[in-house]
Amino acid sequence: MNLQIEQGDITTYAVDAIVNAANTTLLGGGGVDGAIHRAAGPQLLTECRALHGCRTGQAKLTKGYRLPAKYVIHTPGPIWQGGTAEEEELLASCYRCCLQLAEEKKCRTVAFPSISTGVYHFPLECAAKIAVREIAAFLQTAACVQKVTMVCFDGRTKAAYDNALAEQ
Numbered sequence: 001m002n003l004q005i006e007q008g009d010i011t012t013y014a015v016d017a018i019v020n021a022a023n024t025t026l027l028g029g030g031g032v033d034g035a036i037h038r039a040a041g042p043q044l045l046t047e048c049r050a051l052h053g054c055r056t057g058q059a060k061l062t063k064g065y066r067l068p069a070k071y072v073i074h075t076p077g078p079i080w081q082g083g084t085a086e087e088e089e090l091l092a093s094c095y096r097c098c099l100q101l102a103e104e105k106k107c108r109t110v111a112f113p114s115i116s117t118g119v120y121h122f123p124l125e126c127a128a129k130i131a132v133r134e135i136a137a138f139l140q141t142a143a144c145v146q147k148v149t150m151v152c153f154d155g156r157t158k159a160a161y162d163n164a165l166a167e168q
């Protein structure tokens with residue numbers, strides 16, 4: 001399987017595209033979004049301003065600026081509201097839309113953070129299962145994307161993705 005689970009800081013990954021767990025304004029925030037904007041430098045925010053936001057479950061692409069990654073794919077994940085607001089389908093859509101954009105931009109390597117499981121409080125085990133399912137399905141038909149890395153910031157997150165991959 002060309003899906004790898006690692007523990008680390010996604011801002012250090014020298015891949016073709018890293019994914020940003022953004023919010024719908026695309027104007028930066030806390031968590032991984034803040035870390036990506038700090039590492040990329042102010043030009044990233046300038047490009048993001050011109051995008052005029054992004055809907056939950058969709059994705060938009062920018063350059064990586066000072067990051068080692070060539071591109072940043074920004075996707076606002078769903079805020080967990082108890083599971084009745086199509087959160088699962090929206091999260092699956094985030095992964096699919098990001099991978100589709102990566103494919104269009106001829107990316108070979110892509111790194112994802114654990115979308116929505118931080119301040120958006122999506123249940124971790126459920127989010128991991130959706131992520132692994134969508135990435136594995138995409139890799140089966142992808143022409144360009146060859147390697148996807150799930151970059152988990154902490155051990156608990158990595159364990160959840162390891163389990164999801166083992167069960168896949």
Ligand code: ADP
Binds near residue numbers: 008009077
């Ligand atoms: P969301 O709003 O989508 O929940 P968060 O940024 O709050 O996004 O959290 C998403 C995940 O990203 C969490 O598991 C968080 O620990 C993780 N995270 C935070 N900083 C980084 C980083 N530099 N690299 C990778 N993951 C990170």
